Amino acid sequence: MPVPAYTFLLLSGAVFTLGAIGFMVRRNPLVVFMCIELMLNAVNLAFATMSRYLNSLDGVVFAFLVITVAAAEVVVGIAIIVQVYRAGRQMDVDELDLMKE
Amino acid sequence: MALREIFLGPLYIARALATTFKHNTKPIVTIEYPERQKPVPPRERGRHILHRYADGLEKCVGCELCAIACPVGCIVVEAAENTPEHRVSPGERYAKRYEINLLRCIYCGMCEEACPYDAITMGPRYDLADDHPDKFIAVKEDMLEPLSASLQDTARPSGAPSAQAVPRKW
């Protein structure tokens, strides 16, 4: 019995929402980053679902590209976080206002 | 340097591998101890043996030189007078009590060197492990040669040991 596409998309939406909540609520930059990853994952799920149900490869390929881009983003993001942490030992996004001055 | 390592490095590693592999063909050198044993040299400094003369009398006269010479102080000797009824050694006195704490002993051979009568020598035995420190206090009877074996003089003159091996007792 195949699972309808709706359920996949609902799951994707729920995970995306959770990621968004985390993004808004959390202050640790690393955790914020993880929440972004969570949202990206949810999107990937939607891509793959649509790809499957529309018998197309576009979704899969795009999910693949998203994974790649996410990897790049994480690398740079973490490098920035490490630098900021080294500079001020600050682990709270609300307090990070280096750019202001 | 770098080039040498890149080009010759694998060769040298191969040579190292060949060296270890070569040892596969060499004989096994292990002496499988509890069953087989490397022959103990005549001078082996193992557990002490108190000797007797051929007529069964003990060589020790209780002079305590061994106890004095011992760097550890692990020998205690108490001498007593020989009497005609109870003759233990040919001299005037004999060792009534002769104890060695084998756990303290460092098997240096100083006692053997100090003894003027070759009464104590270091024996060939070394498998002495046990589970309580009290079991290592060797009293005279533990170390004395058994009477039956005393017919031949087994003492090796310390200082200039002979090549003849001390008979094995275990």
Place this chain on the structure above:
Amino acid sequence: MGELTLRPGPMPTGRAAGPTPLNALGDNVLTTTLDKVINWGRSSAIWPALFGLACCAIEMMGTVGPRHDLSRFGSELFRASPRQADLMIVSGRVSIKMAPVLRQIYDQMPEPKWVIAMGACASSAGMFNNYAIVQSVDKIVPVDIYLPGCPPRPEALIDAVVKLQRKIRGEPLVKRPA
């Protein structure tokens, strides 16, 4: 936090293997057989802690060496981490500075664990009857097998290991000649 107290006599050594959960079941046939099997396993795979102190450590290494080859008894796997070791061979003199460390290593070893006091110094301080040396290691850890000699020959250490195996299996240590 414990404190190091030097005991006047040797520490009491209980049953070598220590309490196993199986012992609680009582001695019916099955558990005694199982006990035997477990003790066989334990005695055949004694992994010593990689822990050398002084002169005896050299002979301990010699025991692992090809001439004597402790590996025949399955005991060549010297574990650097005390948490993976079963046997502590106290190979050499234990200074008073070292004593707490030794005890800590012993505490880190998991039960069941055994100790061989190798050599005169570890078993009784040997010739070092002075201020710096713990007078026999059995004041800080319980010792299962004492091994005299300064240092004991590798054969003697193998003999001690064999006797420890017998002790673990619950056999008499010294087999008397018939």
Place this chain on the structure above:
Amino acid sequence: MVVGFAIVAAWELVTAVGVVAFRKPMYNALSLVANMLGLAVLFLMLNAQFLFAAQIIVYAGAVMVLFVFIIALMNPEADISFRPGGTEWVYGVVFGVIFAALLAALLFNRGLTGRPGAFTPEVIAAAGNVQTIGTALYTRFLFPVEVTSVLLLVAAVGAVYLAMRRIR
């Protein structure tokens, strides 16, 4: 199939909550890893085996290891400012619920439409999943792939530069 999906979906939700709610960053990261592994299983159910492998190798095996590394190295204390009963929660949950509602409304109102393509599971299986995607990547999607690779290069250089220590 349905049972499997239900299990994995529950797993996804639980671990996603874990990502948001754990206080120790290490546990957040590990929840995310678990979430990604679950997602990979979902990909498998969607007949996207290549995506499954890529998801695990790249995401779980590399990206998240990086996260875990950084967390272990910097060892930031648990989020002190993050309290279960803080006002952020109210805002966050309210926004989240609204957002989710909007998504659901969109989904149910519009329905799923689209023109089915040629790549049915049978077609993919005949040529091999990896081969099909490979062909697609290097023919139809060549330009995005190239752009992404340039992006990766730039990111690598940038990250190395950023994280580089000033040699003392």
Place this chain on the structure above:
Amino acid sequence: MLVQRLGNRFTQALRESSDFRGDLSIVVDPSSVVEVARYLRDEEGFDYFLYATAVDWPARDPRFTVVWEVRSLANKTRIRIKTTAAMPEPHVPTMTEVWPAANWHERETWDLLGIKFDGHPDLRRLLMPQSWEGHPLRKDYVSFGEPVIFSDQKLEGLEPDAIRG
């Protein structure tokens, strides 16, 4: 001769010199021992530090003789520099600035004999635990472990059956 040169140069500081069994040693006043050492290193080429120690003579006053011995690798000669230190707080100048290799040797001397080396960069106990009391190599330090156990004081009175085997 080296001793003569030393005597001419340090008339006040050089107290005595001896040549026992071919070992040259000089006794120097503690206040100028570093000066002498520096002269020996720079002018006489004594570049290689051998050891530092002290000898405890409880009956004497000053009680301690502190000894440094150095060698000239080029000339193949040795010289032993001695000085004295008195109770209750024996102290002498450090040689570490002249011969850096003296560092641990002097720490050891402080540890075992309780001689303070003034100006030493890192005078901590070296061999004994940091919390140790007393200085073991002093003659009045009782160094006694335990007596050897014999059969009259056995621990639990077990029969010594192991050795009979």
Place this chain on the structure above:
Amino acid sequence: MRSVAETRVVQEPFGPGPAQEPFGPGPAQEPFGPEHEPPTDWIELNMGPQHPSTHGVLRVRLKLDGEIVRDADADIGYLHTGFEKSFEEKTYTQGITFSDRMDYLAPPINNVGFVMSVEKLIGVEVPARAQAIRVMMMELARIASHELWLGTAGLDLGVYSGFFYAWRDRELVLDLNESYSGVRMMTSFTRVGGVAWDLPEGWIEQLQRFIDVMPGRIDDFEAMLTDNPIWHQRLQGIGALSAQEAITTGVTGPMLRASGVDYDVRKAFPYCGYEQYDFQVPLGVNGDCYDRYRVRVQEMRESLKILQQVVDTLPAGPWITSDRKVALPPRSELSKSMESVIHHFRLVSEGFKGPVGDVYAFVESPRGELGFYLVSDGTNKPYRMKVRPPSFCNLQPLKKLVQGVLLADVIAIMGSMDFILGDVDR
């Protein structure tokens, strides 16, 4: 029985407390060193006292910046045995047994060094045969010690088989020791004025076989290691000491010679008749770990050369001085001469007395110059016996050598120093 020790030990806490480090005596309360106030992201790693690569019970506290070592503090004394105090309580002859246990990789050399100081104090002539026997035992000990060094230093860097090959070859030396003196390691073979025993029958032949077989064994080692690129990577350029630094920091033995300083006691101040033998002193150039390895391997070959020469020129004659004041009379005289018996009793019970004075005698141990500074007050025991241990001097520059290297190099450097904790701590 309350010992002195009993009252003193209680201060240092230990036990399975909250300490994070598994192998140290609890949290570090001691000051690290004199000068440093390190940056906060340095971690302190406690190596030892129980650590596989410290060759015993050395404890090194390292300040690590990532994997780079920024500072190190060697904490020694975990094997402090009180030798110097013990010497004061024993007669000169009994002291020989103590000298064995100091540097337990080369006991014969310690024996010789110890009796040389006593001989220098009381002025005894040693017969030529005794000198030759001493030289043979010392060179055998040197080979055995370097073999063991090769094995363990190799094992530190992961050469598993090397350790076993080294032990296989070392056993040959121990066999020679055993058939000469009756024990494998702690020979205690010297006596003041000579050696305790003459060579047993067949010993020279056994030694000759050893001399014949050994070069091939060393070749095997060299085939495994000398050109091995991984071995190069691990050792070359690591822990380098220039000649000037080596002299200033007071290192000795192979470490000094690896830096290119041509100083070997056997050549510079010949003793025991070393001047008769023809041998080279191998020197290094860079003073790094690799040069130390090369120097030691080469020294083994030179020792074999010396051994061959001793075997060829072994003089006959007595093996101990005939001076009845210091040496025991032969056993055969005991039954004949009353005078001998009296000498025997006096020597065993009292020993001999030395003149008042102080002497320094030194020998070349495998680790460098081993010196004995002996102060005598005229009694039959040393008044003060200070040992100048080569390992102690070689270990001293550890702090300087490891600064700025990687953690893995610390192992290589400590391995290349070849320190023996019994020698360092005494």
Place this chain on the structure above:
Amino acid sequence: MTLDVVVETLIKAVIVIGALLTGFAYLTLFERKVQARMQQRPGPNRVGPWGLLQPAADGLKLFFKSSSAPSSRDRFLYLLAPMISIMAALASFAIIPISGPGALNLFGHSIGWYVMNVNIGVLWYFAVTSVGVYGIFLAGYASNSKYSMLGALRSSAQMISYEMALGLSLVPVFILAGSVRMVDIVNAQHTWWFVLPLLPAFFLYLIAGIAETNRAPFDLPEAETELVAGYHTEYSGLRFALFFMAEYINMIIVSSVATIVFLGGWWGPFGILPGPWWFLVKVVALLYVYVWLRATLPRMRYDRLMALSWKSLFPLSLAMMMVTAVVVVAAQGTL
């Protein structure tokens, strides 16, 4: 997916796990014996005939050993880490076909010589090993000890770095075989083993594989002399055994993959032996190389190890890949 397929897969999984565990046990004995012989000593020979019961004794002992753990550990992760390790190790064997080419006919079913024949093939192996990193890393992290942490950091960095080289060194094989499925790759080697045309790739794979499994001369994470025992310093008893098991099973898997990909899997010359035996012989030969290297070579230094991966193996495998691609395309005449 019908029920009988599920049951069949389960049965095969149980068999494979059992075989792997036995293989692990005897691999330890094999290693000890082979190494001992190279060192002119007999090795374990007391426990059972020729020491054959030694692994059983070891296992029994470890099983009944109480555990001792640091009090400051992270309890949950401390328990989780060895499980991740061993699960990852066991799971990767699922795709290895040990014989072929036809299926085994048993009870009317045709049963493949593998647990599963996934169409992503070798990618499965990479995916699973990359999860295995977590086991090691979490072990170090949860132990809360500096030695463990250093070992874990080294180990995971090493595994991640060498995974690149490992993966890329296999790409030439995919190009030649035209598939990533294990079975297809082996069948493509019916006439020529890939080790002949792709010898450099084979060596690259072997080096990377040894590094990936943290074995000598790349055994830095558990370099005894530096880090005591690396990431499993604080593990004891059965949990330590799990890490041990994972390491040895990974060795078996790396050897199996090499056998399949380069050495022609179950194909042997002259057809003297049935397929599984050929497979076994090749795997054991590769394991012998493992032990041999461990017995001989010094350990590399950590920074050199990373440099070797990124500066030598990685570019070399890229080059190998390109060369193969060009040659293949040229041979097909489409260039």
